Amino acid sequence: MPIKQNFTIAPMGSYPPEDVTFLLKDLSGVMQEQGTEDREEAIQSGVHYSEMLPIEYKPTxxxxxxxxxxxxxxxxxxxxxxxxxxxxxxxxxxxxxxxxSLARAGTPIGILIKRYLLLAHNLDVPHYSVSIIRGKGIDEQAIHYIKQNHPDRHIQFIDGWTGKGAISRELTKACQKMNDQYGYDLDDSLAVLADPGYCSEIYGTREDYLIPSACLNSTVSGLVSRTVHNKAYISEQDFHGAKYYRHLEEEDVSNEFIATIVKEFPAVERNIQTHLEQIRSQHTAPNWSGLACVKKIQIDFSIDDMNHIKPGVGETTRVLLRRVPWKILVKNRNDKRLKHIILLAEDRGVPIEEYQEMSYTCCGLIKSMKEKL
Structure with a gap:
């Protein structure tokens, strides 16, 4: 077991404290964002994406x-x-x-699940948001804090959606490592709102549709940046870091999003039960079919690095908001679920190509910067 520590929890984000506790180190005023092109070149030359922050997209x-x-x-x-x-x-x-919940896309989903449990079952459960980073794992200090303060509670990890399952695999690896090293009993199951990648056991749907919170970055996630792990700012005793974007408070719709969904709960209770029965009767174990689809795209478009393929509506949105896109693949250009994708792509001058041989609604392809290096 790890040595008990006295952790310092810094208030962060625009959500009420009763909704979520962010286990993150506040890097506001310490770390500067980098332009998208510069950041993309750095990532493709070997700098880990979590060591930098993109300039936050301010929605038009x-x-x-x-x-x-x-x-x-x-x-x-x-x-x-x-x-x-x-x-x-x-x-x-x-x-x-x-x-x-896994910061930051998982945070609003975790809040909504917490609110539903309180409304439907009068059950008030603790909710934390922690960092997990592809290639670096979960924030172990955050897990130590949770286990230290809630030793007898069963952890359920939460995220917004799945793409090709990279975070699911990262979570499995991280849980196994901590269980072996510290004698924990972490369950690596990841509960998601949408599982178009077919890589989660617990899901609300496997349809690849637009979860509205995927449209925005920090302004629908409590004004918290994506998470950072850079040794210049984060010591071994620290939580992973993030910035609180106070300058975007006028654009913040985080709590409005929560309130809008919560207002629907009483009216949809019967639909919830019907959909629950349907999912249970048709439930299949994860078959990772999304990953197979991504591998086909990699071959068809001669893409060297699979990490440059971001499948699904949520991931494609993020490519357009914070990466340098090469092109956007859409299954059907007239699909109404793609309105915001089309708008963003046109705004940034990114070509859109119909590609019907995929299970996803759309897919974002990141531009290779090799020719510029």
Whole structure:
């Protein structure tokens, strides 16, 4: 077992403290963002993506209109999926559980699951948001804090959606490592709202649709940046880091998003039960079919690095917001779920290509910067 430590929890984010506790070191005013092109070149030359922060995309009024319309269209669907996931978690873990969302896409989903459990079952469970980084693993200090303060509770990890399953695999590896090293009993199951990659046991749907919170970055995730692990700022005793973007407070819709979905819960309770029964009757174990699809795309488009392929609506959105896209693949250009993708791509001058041989609604391909290095 690890040595007990006295952790310092710094308040962070625009969510009420009763919704979530961020186990992150505040790097506001310490770390500077880098331009997208510079950051992409650094990543492709070997610098780990978690050692830098992108400049945060400030949504245009036109883009915010797309977000608001998506929220209006999909609020009920999201509420049903939240209820399904919450019920599945409760069945698997019992009432003595603790929600641990993966920052930052998992944070609003974790809050909504917490709110649903309180509303539907009068069950108030702790909820933390922690960092996990591809290639570096989960924030072990954060897990030590949780185990130290809630030794008897069963952890359920939560994220927004799956792409090709990289974070699922990272979580499995990290849990096994900590279980072996510290004698923990961490369950590596990842509960997600949408599992188009077919790599999670607990999911609200496997449809690749637009979860409205995927449209935005920090402005729908408590004004918290993506997480950072850079030894210039993070010691071995620290939590992973992040910035709190106070300058975006006027654009912040984090709590509005939560309130909009929560308002749907009472009206969709019957739909939740119907959808839950349907998922249980048709449930299949993860078959990682999304990964097979990505491997085919890699061959068809002669892409050297699989990490340059980001499948699904959520991941494609993020490619357009914080990477340097090469092109966007869409299964059907007229799919209404792709309105914000089309808008972002046109705004950035990124070509869109129809590619019907994939299970995802769309896929973002990152530009190789080799010719510039």
């Amino acid at each position: 009024s036109e883009y915010m209109a797309v977000y608001q319309k998506a929220l209006q269209e999909y609020a009920e669907k999201v509420a049903v999926a939240i209820g399904v996931v919450a019920q599945e978690i409760l069945l698997k873990k019992g009432k003595n559980l603790i929600l641990v």
